[in-house]
Amino acid sequence: MAEFEIISEPNCLSQESADGFRTLIAPGSSNVILLCGVSAIDASLACRLRERALAGTWVIWESALIACEAREFATQARILREVFGVNLMQPVALSPDQLRTTGMFIHYRWPSAALTRSFSSVIPVACARAETIAWYGNTPVAMRRRFGSGGLVFLGSMLGPNLRAEEREAHAIVTRMVAATGPSSRDRTTSATG
């Protein structure tokens, strides 16, 4: 069975997310790198990922900046802005009142119209040359942007835990996301910070 290349961090949230993504079956030849629940990707790894994107890889970057210190957030946000042109706003913790009024679910438009569970907080995202692919209420929380032959899909609301919880809709979203990004050469699985 083919495997995705997965980058995760040695904390519970990232590992839980990686477990979720591992439930997916990679297409025979996949050119997708999954960053599962990450919050501390350093600049050099980010630059290498950008190079790979330019060469045809799709980087699906699931952020766990919802559960980090302010300095950690600022550092990661700067790297994403400088390397990928993605602007992150401060995470929004979803209070019980907000969940009641705005709802429990993230609305995806790409790769297909679907709803999936929110995960405690969302990271609003903006990128001038990107397509917003998911919203929480009116807040964009996921986007995709092409770089050369590949690109970046940034997830400001986590999908990995939903995959691990066997949520059908999350499975369909990510499966279609991978399919829409197209196949290329196969890479090995890694598990380390960059």
Next chain:
Amino acid sequence: MKKSIGDNIFPKGVSFENGLQLLKRAGYDGVELWLGEREWFQIGSTDSQMREMRQKIEDAGLRVSNISNSLDWKENVSARDASKREAAFRHIQRQIEAAQIFNTDAILIVAGLVTSDAPYNEVYKRTLDSLKKLAPDAAAAKVKIGVENCCSEQKFLLSPREFNAFLSDVDSPWVGIHLDVGNIHDTGFAEQWIEILGPKITRVHLKDVHTHRGRCGNQSVYTNIFLGDNNWRAIRDAFTKVGYDGWLIAEMEAKYTYAPDQQIYDTAAAMNRVISGNL
């Protein structure tokens, strides 16, 4: 989505025909017929009588959303007493026949009653066997059996995960869940039941529930839509999430001391808000 409500909420003294007219005026699309509840629909009702009822329903501009029964509480497929189990099979098979006569494709049953005398694992096995036996009849009639989640009353299949696993054990596309979003009480969350059971939902019962109240003497935990503790936005979104676009059937306790027909109108208005998502 379409709105329906049971014929068991027709105000006392109102005839079947006038009850249908009331539903039509209130804006319902259909009616849920309860076998064994009102005098016009009993186990002894003939096919001919049912066809007459169907004509009246269609003349009123309505359809039948599903056929339910109030007999399972006394004659259940999980009963130790073989005669009660056989009676349950008979009335369920009559429900399936009625569904065909009334041109609907779903029935509601309550399957599995756990008591101090009838222990859980025994009820599980017997209920599973019974549904596997009924599934071919449902398949042949193209009528889905919706097993209702009466969690608190049945003390059986108390979580969405267990209910889902049970239906997987039955392993028939003709046996699913008739999901009642009010019956979950404080043991869980209706939207999570919807999310987990999604494709297996045959029909939905709508009502609200006071989860903090618990069972207290004569006080009911159930109440009208929007007056209880259900998260209606989450419930509505969950329907969208799983792609459920079928019948919503209000199952209300008759609460209005005065102007009982007003409850029917008020419930229809609340259901419109649920359907439109204007919450």
